[in-house]
Amino acid sequence: MKLVEALATISKGASSGGELLRVALVCGFTPLHLQTFLHAELQSRFPNHRIEIVTGTYGDVAGSLSSLVADGLEAVAVPLEWEDLDRRLGTRHLGGWGPGNLSSIHEQTRMRLSQLMILFERISKSIPVILSLPTLPLPPLFFTGAQRSGAWETALENEIFSFAAALTQHQRIRLIGAQRLQYLSPLSQRLDVKSEWTAGFPYSLLHASTVAGSMAQLIENPLPKKGLISDLDNTFWSGIIGEAGASEISWDLDHHSQGNGLYQQLLKTLAEEGVLVGVASKNDPSVIDEVLKRNDLIFDLNKAYPLDVSWGSKSAAVSRILETWNINADSVVFVDDDPLELAEVQAAHPTMTCLRFPRQHPQEIFELIVELRDLFGRDKISEEDQLRLESIRASANFVGTGDAEGFSEVLLEQAEPELTLTLKKDAEDARAFELLNKTNQFNLNGRRFTEAGWQNYLGEKDTFLLTAAYQDRFGPLGKIAVLAGRMNGEGLIVESWVMSCRAFSRRIEHQCLKSLFAAFNCETITFDYERTQRNGPVTSFLSGLMEETDTSRPRLSRQRFTEVCPRLFHRVREIKE
């Protein structure tokens, strides 16, 4: 982003109004253009918000962090530089170099990092901390010269690496990826000495823009894609299996098809992380059966689900896969080597990310793999991520055994369902937060939360949080439902309610309400319901419960619920605060 574009974005955003989103930018230098770029990047990512950037005291990162009041802040962004660790590691202060000072510089750096660690740990208990570790080059103060790494230089770098390793253990501390930053903003183009000496701002415009963009991305922390649908011929492997046969396709160095092998390796990794991997291929299914017998595939195709192999259109195959996964196109990436197929799928699913596999171009294949890695990047791998595919397979196996309203009562009973209901306001429950922000279909009103907003909500004394984890004899689904609301004089109000589509038709929603009536001993539950484009399932569910369905805040009495609640088969385990 250019500076003039950033200013225009800010100017445009200033008139848009909307909810306030405040971010603290704490740096030892004058924030100047970094503040401008960060404001603009956040405005682009949060177009319906009014952005405000608050800044700290010049030259005093630790002091600014110590006095930071997290209330009302969405995040704190800290571009830490060498000079913040010891002023002798900058160029604005004179008289501190020389071989006799190196030991004390190292010691001062170590002490300052220890101090900052305590501050970051404290702040991250309330809000996310977005941090870039020294991005500017060390000044030429080492006697070895820059062409050779000496003991003192590596000792300083080692302190930073150890510091970074410790920080990554904290859920709400997010470090900007140093390699990506290096790629986008080369070291040689980062420092602007003139700006540093005249304005106290050491970053070149390119570097300021890059750091701000990275910070804004980590503040937004967008949800990763959930599924990848891949073509096979000249994508998953090199060659056309229908013409060459299963023994002639390849994915290795010897056959100049290492890119296909690397792609398979990525798919295997993604699948192990819980990404859904499906296949849409125009082929004869019997030909694919042959390749399934090969035991040298890097990614075992038996682990892809579903395998949609037919001579029909790719877009129809993709639609069938989406239906099986029960997720939206905007959560899915489609990869194919054929531009026409990509265009056809893109036209049918405009919100899907469609990427071309650039066969015969190794560099471009590598870049595609890097891009895919980023699209599926996540904070951590949860238990639910690893259960997802198997639970979809298990659900699909029972299609056809259910009645019009879902699974048959016999099946529900024989499934030996167990539900763990936890009534506890745990702000550290990342899965609950994730479900609230990604579930579309069974979603009471489509309301989303920022991390700070969710923390504040749970901090209100009259609110509650109920989460539900499910398993049956076919396997666990993990944590699949979240209800949040509050008690007031009228009874219980449910303000947010989401449930994973994998858990539909198991009467979990009924069991949740039954438990709420019991836990709060209330006579009514009011639902803060709003119709959205996608929340048909929750609308249908509430319609089935209520006597009157045309009210915007439907209210359910205990008596009515008892009358309409179907038979429940769950063995319920309750955990309370």
Place this chain on the structure above:
Amino acid sequence: MSEISVKLGECFAAVFPQLPSEEIPNATPTVVEGWDSIATITLVSVIEEQFGIQIDPEDIEHFVSYQAVLDYLTAKQVNQD
């Protein structure tokens, strides 16, 4: 209106979005709200970016009005030619 003045007007509009375009030619720190030292640095950076030039630090103190900046850029353009 010269190409330089058009481009410079865009720079001023970016840095001072509240300033009506017809008032840009008369802009000085005393009449433009928010034209402080930070705004001057931002203006210099925008001009450097948009014109693809480097401005010497000692020249910045002469940036006391739109007209002064225009004169500076015009002179620099002449020198460059």
